[in-house]
Amino acid sequence: MGDWIRMLFRGRPGWMSALMLFCAFMAFLYLPWDFFWKPVAVDEEVWFGIMFTGWAAKVAEPFHWVVYAAGAYGFYRMRPWMWPWAAVYVAQIAVGMLVWSVVERAGAAGWTMGMVSAAAFTGLAALLWRARPRFQPHHRSLRDRYGEWALVTGASAGIGEAFAHALAREGLSCVLTARRAGRLETLASELEREHGVSTRVIAADLADPAGADAVADTVADLELAFLVNNAGVGYSGRFDKQDVERLRRMVQLNCVAPVVLTGRLLPAMCERGRGAIVIVGSIAGRQPLPLHGVYSATKAFDLLFGESISTELRGRGIDVLVLEPGATATEFQEMAGEIAHPGESAEAVVRVALDALGRQPSVVSGWFNWARANAATRLLPRPLLALIARDVVARGTPREMR
Ligand SMILES: NC(=O)c1ccc[n+]([C@@H]2O[C@H](COP(=O)([O-])OP(=O)(O)OC[C@H]3O[C@@H](n4cnc5c(N)ncnc54)[C@H](OP(=O)(O)O)[C@@H]3O)[C@@H](O)[C@H]2O)c1
Structure with a gap:
């Protein structure tokens, strides 16, 4: 509980945390009460200094709710869109307070009250305006934050590349690993030429039970600061039609390899007191996914594993993030035997991950995926979700595998 409270107030000054709590109070307590319980006859809302009453006030309340819910979330996650939005909104309140006081209380009292409250809100707006860098993605480079060497699994294609x-x-x-050594060599030359960094290529099969240990042995002489557990495959089809050996290899690759590599590299990071671990999960791990059953179970494993160690490592300088992409335009679908469908770019997905690293234990890329992964899975019963998913996934599954 103490940890949770520390986490809640981490990364922003006290006055901003107070604003976050105020927004949460408005969004979760006051405005629901105002909307659902307050009689229409006594309802009042002030917008731009103008007092609305009765039904006009009632109808306007959901807009206030959106503002405060966005404020609570924006401060909680310190999202970049909070600037200049929050400052402009508070400046609007300052003007509104002045107009409202002067209109409602004529004379010197109205002006005095209006000026005092407008000055207070103007000060707050100025503070929010000046706080721009706090809402920006991290400004220290990843190398400064974590150290020199990164290991990326599944670097020969897609999200890993x-x-x-x-x-x-x-x-x-970068240490680059996957099975296709030729592609890794080409990528290594590109990275050296374009960014002037050192590289090492390791051709390894991480679906082999000895694969992850072999990779860890090969990097034992390096100070690994950043691990990306990305290599992974899907396998589309009805469970009774699937090849058990291929499923076994998938579980080994998607679940066992990240555990072994993390377990082998983490102790040195802990000793140094800094490091980063990214585990590439999937929104498929948020719910049962008929026709992708074992794959979704492997990704649920990745999510729970990553979020658990993220909490264990809190306060020890190691940032752990589970990245949960939705459909992404890579070789994944072809390798999984799916019918091709459009997806986000791998670059966009990686940007989301690097922005979220150090701020939260997991991140879903894309607002639509976020809505599916959070809203749908929390609101609907799991059996119903599975039924809906079966029909959606069937469209991407070849007929002979359904
Ligand atoms: N694309 C999507 O729609 C999507 C959505 C959600 C999550 N994800 C997750 O994102 C991660 C990356 O997938 P991607 O979309 O970038 O797919 P991708 O383009 O197919 O890349 C997969 C990478 O994993 C490597 N790999 C596959 N089998 C391997 C093995 N046995 N040993 C070592 N490396 C192996 C591949 O390299 P080699 O073939 O050269 O070994 C390749 O570099 C996966 O964990 C996947 O579950 C993808």
């Missing part, structure tokens, strides 16, 4: 580019751009030297 995009991670390698993004990390090298931040000055990190």
